[in-house]
Amino acid sequence: MTIEIFDSANDLALAVSRQLAARVQSVAAAGRTPRLVLTGGTIATRIYGRLSGENADWRVAEYWWGDERFVPEGHEDRNDRQAREGFLDRLGVPDEHVHAMPAHGCDLSMADAADAYAKTLPEDPFDVVLLGVGPDAHIASLFPGHPQVHETERLAVEVFDSPKPPPERISLTYPALNHTRATWFVVSGADKAEAVAKAMTGTPIDEAPAAGARGLEETVWFLDTAAASRLPR
Numbered sequence: 001m002t003i004e005i006f007d008s009a010n011d012l013a014l015a016v017s018r019q020l021a022a023r024v025q026s027v028a029a030a031g032r033t034p035r036l037v038l039t040g041g042t043i044a045t046r047i048y049g050r051l052s053g054e055n056a057d058w059r060v061a062e063y064w065w066g067d068e069r070f071v072p073e074g075h076e077d078r079n080d081r082q083a084r085e086g087f088l089d090r091l092g093v094p095d096e097h098v099h100a101m102p103a104h105g106c107d108l109s110m111a112d113a114a115d116a117y118a119k120t121l122p123e124d125p126f127d128v129v130l131l132g133v134g135p136d137a138h139i140a141s142l143f144p145g146h147p148q149v150h151e152t153e154r155l156a157v158e159v160f161d162s163p164k165p166p167p168e169r170i171s172l173t174y175p176a177l178n179h180t181r182a183t184w185f186v187v188s189g190a191d192k193a194e195a196v197a198k199a200m201t202g203t204p205i206d207e208a209p210a211a212g213a214r215g216l217e218e219t220v221w222f223l224d225t226a227a228a229s230r231l232p233r
């Protein structure tokens with residue numbers, strides 16, 4: 001596990017966008033398609049806004065989401081909208097590379113929508129899974145004390161009662177999120193400091209879902225000083 005600490009959320013966003021660009025370039029140079037899992041949230045939005053300034057061909061990569069709010073397509077709460085507006089649409093990433101989760105208004109139940117999404121996931125591991133972390137130490141839409149944390153078979157699940165609004169969501173589960181070469185946590189703000197400390201010190205996943213996410217080759221915590229302020233020395 002690696003920890004990188006930055007003076008501000010802006011510095012963090014800049015560093016993550018640079019490293020993501022470098023990873024996309026190195027995976028593509030090795031002859032593979034870069035496969036990225038995007039997250040929602042405020043720090044993610046800052047990162048997406050910076051990607052167009054980086055030197056990478058974002059059009060060659062494929063994109064999935066770790067979770068999505070089950071609201072209508074194009075709704076301002078959609079995680080895919082923030083990424084589309086931030087860089088995917090602006091940089092001309094082809095539609096077939098953008099694997100958005102089904103939206104409210106599709107003709108599937110949430111359970112069927114989750115299962116349909118699971119079928120879009122690649123067999124090969126992802127290259128990078130980006131994860132924001134909530135003040136309660138949730139990641140994606142895996143919340144403390146919720147049954148989805150214990151899912152071992154399904155790769156994507158429905159969530160009806162997210163404590164973070166909106167309540168209805170679809171989330172990848174650990175078997176999908178952890179099928180990745182690299183897991184990059186991106187966390188800023190003092191309100192996350194306790195959650196970060198819990199997740200990094202082996203708290204059970206029922207209490208701190210972030211403690212259960214890790215990459216096959218690499219797990220990196222990108223923190224600003226505020227989010228890192230409760231880490232044990």
Ligand SMILES: O=C(O)[C@H](O)[C@@H](O)[C@H](O)[C@H](O)COP(=O)(O)O
Pocket residue numbers: 039040041042043044067068069079131132133134135138139140141164
């Ligand atoms: O859809 C979502 O809400 C998320 O994907 C969620 O897991 C998010 O990443 C964290 O809650 C951190 O969000 P903030 O950076 O806004 O605190």
